[in-house]
Amino acid sequence: MKIIGLIITVTTGALLFYAAGDFPAWSDPASPASTYLSPHFIEKTMEETSVPNIVTAVLADYRGFDTMFETAVIFSAGVVCFFLLRISRREDEEPETRYYRHVLTGVTIQLKEGHEIPPSADFERIDSMWTPPDLIIKTGCRLLIPFVQLFALYVIAHGHHSPGGGFQGGVILGASVILFAISHDLRTAVRRMSEKLIGILCAAGVLIYAGTGALCLLLKLNFLDYSALAGVLHVDPITARSHGILIVEIGVGIAVLATMIWIYNNISSAGRYRQGL
């Protein structure tokens, strides 16, 4: 198998090396990729959409359909991870002996089958393999996470004028919540952001995107033609395109945020939602 793999790899590589001889040279301004469509995008974006960041304008306006289905792909990836891994059988979720830890004193109590403790905020549910989170890491992450999230919001909101947008900001937001889950444990993170909320956010992001497109359709223009929103937003059609791009970027950000957390939660705990990493 290794020999066959090596032969296939070397043959493919040799063919590509041979083909690379006909490719345009590195950083050639007259290369075919840069001559047909991209000059139109570069020269007309400002007057057609009023967005200085051409990447954002092409992503959410000129190629809006493409990005909508990319968001749908991400949504389905989150759903697939959920369906493949999540274990929701009762007996698996509720083991016979459960452990609770008193937050203030650090005392751990063990409960046999059938016993309950009165619901209170002083006790947190832990696993038998629970280890206390490191104080330095916990405090460091607690200081860091708000700034990470603030930066993520800036990246989403300022995506029209600087590198950024929904995908990048959503990934940073998701990373901040994953950082919280790593520095504490998965139970604490899920208590802050429940599975139900993640699922709803994931679908809501795609719904915001598709709903904006459908709204344009209802206002008697093409699907995802944001200039239809001019009457609703009380601006001229060009600025309406800019605002429409911001709305769908927020939708993308929410969907990406929720999917990243969903995938992490399911994979790190193999679908059991216990301790995690």
Added chain:
Amino acid sequence: MTDLISMVVAKYNYWIYITLMMIGLYAIIAKNNLVKKIVGMNIFQTAIILFYVSISVKKGATIPILEHGHGPDAHHVVHAVDYINPLPHVLMLTAIVVGVATLGVALALAIRVYNNYNTLEEDKILAQIREK
């Protein structure tokens, strides 16, 4: 000889991407461990991303964000040669995030396989399937 060297230097982005792609392809085909195959798939994706980003570069051009888009200096003529090609950036922007999502699905499948067969080695899994 100097022709060959100048050709290699003029197109070194393609050499790097083809080499990376060969590493990824070899890992996908020849590695026995499923997680190593997934890593190979990711290296392959990285090679394609590098290829796309490198074809968008133009000599002497800057990132595709228009200068003085709004404000008093607005409405000046924009020349396409001053900005690099935005289209590959758009395609790769989504490809990176979709790559992370497919990596998640692949790892989820690997976890399911491990739960069923207690191993991630492909030959052992195939042997177990044949026994049944």
